[in-house]
Structure formats: C-alpha cells, structure tokens
Amino acid sequence: MPRSAARPFARLIVLCGAAATAGACDPAASAQAQERSFPASVPVGGGGPHGTTPMTAQRRKMDELKIGIPGPPPGIDAAVWNAAVPEDNQPTQERIILGRALYTEPRLSADGTVACATCHDAVHGFIDRRPVAEGIGNNLGRRNTPTSMNASFMGVQFWDGRAGSLEAQALLPIVNPIEMGQPDGEAAVRAIAGDPAFEKMFRAAYGRGPNYMDMGRALASFERTLIFLDAPFDRFLRGDEDAMTPGAQRGWVLFNGKARCVACHPINAASPIGSDERFHNIGVSARHQNFDALSSKAIALLEENASPTAIDALALETDASELGRFLVTRSYADVGAFRTQQIRNVGITAPYMHDGSMMTLWDVMDHYNKGGEPNRFLDGGMEPLALDEGEMADVVEFMFALTDVRFARENQAEMARQREVARKQRPFRDDDMAFRRRLAFDGRQTR
Ligand code: HEC
Numbered sequence: 001m002p003r004s005a006a007r008p009f010a011r012l013i014v015l016c017g018a019a020a021t022a023g024a025c026d027p028a029a030s031a032q033a034q035e036r037s038f039p040a041s042v043p044v045g046g047g048g049p050h051g052t053t054p055m056t057a058q059r060r061k062m063d064e065l066k067i068g069i070p071g072p073p074p075g076i077d078a079a080v081w082n083a084a085v086p087e088d089n090q091p092t093q094e095r096i097i098l099g100r101a102l103y104t105e106p107r108l109s110a111d112g113t114v115a116c117a118t119c120h121d122a123v124h125g126f127i128d129r130r131p132v133a134e135g136i137g138n139n140l141g142r143r144n145t146p147t148s149m150n151a152s153f154m155g156v157q158f159w160d161g162r163a164g165s166l167e168a169q170a171l172l173p174i175v176n177p178i179e180m181g182q183p184d185g186e187a188a189v190r191a192i193a194g195d196p197a198f199e200k201m202f203r204a205a206y207g208r209g210p211n212y213m214d215m216g217r218a219l220a221s222f223e224r225t226l227i228f229l230d231a232p233f234d235r236f237l238r239g240d241e242d243a244m245t246p247g248a249q250r251g252w253v254l255f256n257g258k259a260r261c262v263a264c265h266p267i268n269a270a271s272p273i274g275s276d277e278r279f280h281n282i283g284v285s286a287r288h289q290n291f292d293a294l295s296s297k298a299i300a301l302l303e304e305n306a307s308p309t310a311i312d313a314l315a316l317e318t319d320a321s322e323l324g325r326f327l328v329t330r331s332y333a334d335v336g337a338f339r340t341q342q343i344r345n346v347g348i349t350a351p352y353m354h355d356g357s358m359m360t361l362w363d364v365m366d367h368y369n370k371g372g373e374p375n376r377f378l379d380g381g382m383e384p385l386a387l388d389e390g391e392m393a394d395v396v397e398f399m400f401a402l403t404d405v406r407f408a409r410e411n412q413a414e415m416a417r418q419r420e421v422a423r424k425q426r427p428f429r430d431d432d433m434a435f436r437r438r439l440a441f442d443g444r445q446t447r
C-alpha cells in the first residue's frame with residue numbers, strides 16, 4: 001500500500017514543505033523543536049521501548065500508588081466528583097480493571113511497542129519527561145505530553161480542548177498515525193480480541209465482547225481513578241501550618257496577588273486543579289511563528305476536512321499545532337491560545353507548556369515575569385510582573401508544594417535537579433522587560 005493511502009493525512013503533515021505558503025513556517029524553529037526533543041536536562045531512560053518504564057514495573061507502581069478504586073477519594077467534594085463522571089459510564093471495579101489492562105497494553109499500537117503508559121508513564125507522574133511525545137517508529141509529535149493525573153477534572157481534553165470527554169480522547173491516540181498508528185479502531189480491537197483474558201474482562205465490564213467504543217469507556221474509567229490531590233498545600237489549607245515551608249507560604253500569597261497567577265489558575269474546592277478551563281494566548285514560542293500565514297493555510301485545509309482525526313493530525317504533526325484553539329474554533333480570537341493547564345503535581349511534570357519548551361519552573365516564572373512573548377494575539381491578562389529573584393523563588397517553592405504526597409520523594413529530587421539547571425541557564429529571563437525598562441513594542445517604534 002502506498003504510504004499516503006495508509007496515512008490519509010500524510011499530505012497535511014509538513015506545512016514546512018514545498019507546498020507551504022511563503023512564510024508559513026520557520027525551518028529554523030522546526031529544527032530547533034526537533035533538537036529539543038532529546039534534552040540532556042531531563043533524563044528519560046526507563047529500560048523499555050521508547051525509553052519508558054517497562055509495563056510490569058509500571059503496574060507495580062500503580063499498585064503502590066493505590067489507584068484503581070471506584071468512587072470519590074476522601075476529601076473530594078462529591079458534587080465536583082459527580083460532575084466529572086458521565087451517567088452512562090459509572091466506573092465499576094470491572095471497568096477500571098479492564099481500563100488499566102488496556103492502558104498498559106502495547107498490542108493496541110500498530111507495531112506493538114506503544115501503550116498509553118509509554119507516554120503517560122506511571123513512574124514519572126504519568127508523563128514521558130520529553131519536550132514532545134515519541135510514538136511508533138520513533139516518530140516525534142509537536143506537543144508535550146500532559147499528565148493524565150487529575151485529567152478527569154478537566155471539562156475538555158488536550159491542550160486545545162479538541163476532545164469533549166475522556167471517552168472521546170482515549171480513542172484518538174490509538175488511530176493517530178504517529179502515536180499508536182492503527183489504521184482504524186477495528187484493528188486495535190482485533191489485536192486483543194483473540195486473548196481470552198481480554199474477552200473475559202470486556203464481558204465482565206460491559207456485558208459484551210471486545211469493541212472499540214467500550215475500549216474508550218474502560219480507559220476513561222481507569223483514568224478517573226488517577227486522583228492526586230493530597231499535597232502539602234491541601235494539608236496547609238486544612239489547618240496544618242507546618243505543611244508548607246515559609247517560602248511556599250509567601251509564594252501562595254504572591255500567586256494570588258502580585259504574580260497574578262490566580263487570574264487563570266484559580267485553585268479552590270470548586271476548582272481543585274488550578275485551571276479556569278479557558279483558552280489563552282500567553283505567547284509560548286510565539287516568536288517562532290508567523291500566525292497569519294499559518295492560520296490561512298490551516299483554514300484551507302480544514303475547509304476540506306475538519307473531522308476529529310483530521311484536526312488531531314494537524315495538531316500533532318504540523319506547524320499548525322502552534323495555532324492551538326484556533327484549529328478547533330477557527331476564530332481569530334483563539335490564535336495561539338491553549339487551555340490553561342492544571343498546576344497540580346507540576347513539580348514532577350517537566351518540561352512545561354504545550355510544546356515542552358520550558359525546562360524548569362524558573363523558566364516558567366521568567367516567561368510570566370516579562371509578560372510573556374509579545375504577539376498580536378497575546379492575552380490581555382499578560383503583563384510584566386516586576387517580581388524580584390526571591391519572589392520568583394517563592395512562587396516556584398509554592399508550585400513544588402502542589403505535588404501529591406505519594407510522589408514526595410520524586411518531587412524533592414526534581415526540585416534539586418531543576419534548581420541546579422536554573423543556576424546554569426535561564427534562557428527566558430529578561431529583566432528589562434520584567435521591570436518595564438524596555439517595552440514590548442519599543443523595537444517596532446524605532447525601526
Ligand atoms: C505517543 C505518546 C502518547 C501516547 C501513546 C498516548 N498519549 Fe495521551 N497525550 C499525548 C500528548 C502529546 C498529548 C497532548 C496532545 C494535545 O494536546 O494536542 C496527550 C493528551 C492526553 C490526554 C489529555 C490530558 C489533558 O491535560 O488535556 C489524556 C487524558 C491522554 N492523553 C490519555 C491517553 C490515553 C488513554 C492513551 C492511550 C489510548 C494515550 N493518552 C496515549 C501523548 C501520548
């Protein structure tokens with residue numbers, strides 16, 4: 001079969017290619033993105049294919065983490081929990097068991113090497129520690145793997161919100177050409193249908209044999225047990241004043257005040273993961289993009305085909321990835337806008353942002369402190385913060401206090417590692433911008 005027939009969206013893949021609109025793509029930026037994909041600063045190395053932790057070790061870790069239990073964990077507001085669970089897919093024990101088996105099953109991918117857990121590695125806080133994900137055939141995508149911890153509290157899934165539920169989300173990576181690469185859902189079902197263990201688990205969970213839709217339902221049921229909301233911060237809020245260090249406590253005050261984080265990352269009982277679930281252009285990697293050329297090119301492609309799999313391919317395989325929410329709404333207000341990411345467990349989920357461009361939480365602070373990367377679509381909530389070095393360190397310390405206690409050891413190690421990296425390099429730091437000694441459009445005025 002010719003390659004293009006096997007991969008119907010292959011021709012969408014390279015907006016940088018011969019067919020690219022002039023200026024739609026910056027080859028240097030693309031090369032840079034590829035280079036960033038194997039950073040020395042974030043060790044991967046788990047021993048399994050794609051540098052991930054072998055599935056047996058991951059299942060052991062899952063047992064240790066005590067996930068996979070139906071119902072709301074202690075301390076979680078029942079209303080918040082119920083809102084996250086669809087009526088027609090209540091997570092029973094049988095569904096969760098099936099979902100976990102599927103989650104760690106590489107046979108679901110076209111070449112038998114990639115499972116959900118390959119990229120969402122339980123040992124590393126359900127991420128891959130890479131700037132962008134690597135799927136079958138060592139293919140690199142364009143986006144950073146977000147953690148699947150607490151994803152159930154997100155109303156829409158993906159950085160651009162293109163999937164409306166965990167059920168819908170789970171089916172997309174299986175058929176994405178560069179992630180798990182199955183030609184269609186049926187192929188994934190066939191890969192496990194002959195296995196008596198799966199046959200039995202499907203019947204116990206949904207009363208029928210293996211099928212694609214129930215695969216998505218079971219995966220979602222398992223993901224709804226990945227609740228990680230017991231951090232030093234929560235213990236502090238419940239009245240244990242010693243649970244957070246004095247630095248983290250100062251950081252919490254700054255987060256709600258001078259640093260203005262709370263404007264987009266509200267974190268409270270009704271919003272437990274610290275996201276307003278809205279889409280903002282905060283100027284991540286904006287300087288590499290020609291948003292105008294990219295958006296006209298993307299509109300032409302979407303007019304031909306705007307199916308969920310077509311949008312998925314554009315988001316993961318082309319420069320149009322950087323258009324973010326625009327790919328879903330085709331509204332210019334959404335150019336370069338991404339969903340406010342949760343900040344739960346952020347201490348152990350480096351690198352950061354939709355493109356994995358920031359290696360440490362100090363980089364994240366440097367980005368916000370200078371008011372983000374200027375561009376025509378920048379969110380009005382972004383402006384220089386004039387935080388001094390001590391204040392930025394306090395906000396960083398606060399963010400490390402948002403990691404669930406089950407990952408306390410990893411969090412400690414990661415804080416030390418990031419501090420060391422940040423001591424040597426602060427590529428996003430710009431004090432002149434942060435303290436308004438230079439304004440974003442100064443260069444333009446003098447030209
Ligand atoms: C090749 C690596 C890879 C594989 C395999 C993979 N994912 Fe992902 N996952 C990603 C990336 C990258 C994203 C973000 C893509 C985007 O937003 O455009 C993501 C996003 C998600 C999200 C959304 C989280 C959020 O914050 O919005 C969930 C949930 C998820 N994946 C679950 C799964 C499940 C379930 C499977 C298996 C069926 C799976 N993933 C397989 C890399 C992977």
Ligand code: HEC
Pocket residue numbers: 159255259260261262263264265279280281282284338339340341342343346349351352353354355364365368379381382395
């Ligand atoms: C205008 C809204 C807005 C404000 C203000 C804001 N954020 Fe964000 N935050 C976002 C969005 C949107 C993203 C995802 C952006 C992307 O990937 O392109 C994000 C991403 C992040 C991430 C990366 C998470 C990850 O897993 O990759 C961290 C950490 C973060 N924000 C912390 C902060 C802190 C700390 C502050 C205050 C200094 C802050 N944010 C202020 C909207 C905002």
